Amino acid sequence: MSQINILVVDDEREIAELVEIYLVSDGYRVFKAYNAEDGLRILGEQEIHLVLLDIMMPGMSGLDMCRRIRESSNIPVIMLSAKSTDLDKIVGLTGGADDYVTKPFNPLELTARVKSQLRRYTQLNPNASNQFGGNEIHIREMSINKDNHRVLIDGEDIKLTPIEFDILFLLASHPGKVFSTDEIFEKVWNEKVYEANNTVMVHIRRLRGKMKEDQRENKIITTVWGVGYKIEK
Template identity: 55%
Template sequence: MEKETVLVVDDEKEIRNLIDIYLSNEGFKVLKAENGIEALEILSSEDVQLVVLDIMMPKMDGIETCMKIRENKNMPIIMLSAKGEDMDKILGLTTGADDYIAKPFNPLELIARVKSQIRRYTKLNTSYEEAKEDGNLDVGELNINPNTHEVKIGEKLVNLTKREFDILVLLAENKGVVFSTEKIYESVWQEEFYDCHNTVMVHIRKIREKIEKDPRKPEYIKTVWGVGYKIEKNL
């Protein structure tokens, strides 16, 4: 079986090497870059299944790099940062990251996060490839295609991150069902829910900004106050 490839992007050589050692011992192929520009060059020529991306870097920081990656790639991205404040986490997630770990971090926790994200990514890609050709999900003017990972409003293509797409599919497949933030997190992230309300709320907000005519008065994703979110059956 071919090894999954992880790209580690950090301007600190010691951090790159430490992560390399741990991931290599777990059977991953590890590529390394010291800044965002170098990372994008590697991604243009290598098949990478996951990116570990530091936020604070010279030349091109992790936020800008994440946004560039998300222009045409949907592999999981785990952000690293020496800052642990909520705003840094939210900023990273809104630019398309899938997870966030604050430095200093436990290497075993990072390995667990990497494995979880790759399992999720592989499982979803397999399910999309095996989906039926007529398996499109239609919600009003919204068309969701699991085969191509595309979302359209009429003829306009909507660019969603992998997490945003997964949340939208979950709600669209279960019209009328109200999902709590806990249920959404555990279904999409495939991890036990802790204090992740902000993470889900940020993703819902970003989806609305991309698919709703007026995000403040959403037509598609409705908030059921005190309970969670849903897509109406009659759309």
Template identity: 55%
Template sequence: MYNILIVDDDREIVESIEIYLKNEGFNTYKAYDGIQALDIIMSKEIHLILMDIMMPKLYGIKATIKIREEKNIPIILVSAKSEDTDKIIGLNIGADDYITKPFNLLELVARVNSNLRRYMNLGNYSNLDVNKEVIKSGGLELNTYTKEVKVDGEIIKVTPIEYKILELLLRNKGRVFSIDEIYEKVWQEESFNVENTVAVHIRRIREKIEINPREPKYLKVVWGVGYKIEKL
């Protein structure tokens, strides 16, 4: 049974989400500000977090930054704001997904299931395949056994989404994937207006693996077409 942490200062929203998640067989924990959320994360095994942005004491963006310093578990940001800038900020600081209030609770459950599937596929909570495989391009390597990404021998911390994007591109070195292809293969959902979402994750990956993200060695853009990992 997976443990979902619901973080929102609106208790009615928390209770509504909890009912739907429990009906799906999830175990839930509740927090009403960022400080409470961090305390629970440090003391409990949490598999996914639903994080409201606007909260007292420690708001969702700062709480997400602190969580990302230690944990790679999926974080879905929940906010009453609908502007693209809020979505981009959330993705930039390490969130995996974003949903805007008011939302359909069935859609929220679907997003929870989708993010959990991707995360569990990384092997974090399942038995690892005994067949060790390392995919390389020059000094960039991805180990499918340990789920580690290294650049010139140094381990790089990546989120589950970043890992899946890198795995897709590294397994197909030289092939150009469109934004829609990347989204549908990694998020496992139909793409619609996803340019900013994918672009933000690509930028974060570049900041982690490239010496100079403005002149990338590994992760290249093919203007008007998409992205690829160079064969090195």
């Protein structure tokens, strides 16, 4: 990917322009929109690799825009919001976001989050063969291939975001091992956990939904109450 395009959607022009300055200095090409409708139009016209999306905007909210994005794309979405409670973060992540940054934010922290999400996204190979390669895991009715980030369950192709894939691959790579939410966060996000949060639980809930775990008698992802999560062979 020679040029990485980032879309910033925020009705506060000063914030959008500040973010643009830092992203451009890191070599990214930036598109700006000041409402969700214009943001969706740009997404339809340009090849966008990551979206920075304000939640509270007039007209269509950032949450509704994120849901629209998820109907057709798994590109990383980072929510920006002045709301900082755990419930607000859960709502944002449940709506399809990959990460959540609270305003006011340190621009250097934001660009670090952008780089982290893009590292995952650029590992996706859109031209991958329909056949699995050699770097794969088979557990019961599930097949996971790390080379092309493809997951098959009961022969069905499961579309996952980069974060969801990394969580699933981590658990499947260590069958029988129980990972706490803190361990999952530190290994997948490559960051230390400084305070309790529900980020991992929200992503696992979304992951289970895509895997149709509620319809499965023998769950693939097992909750070990009070400890964490695991996948058994």
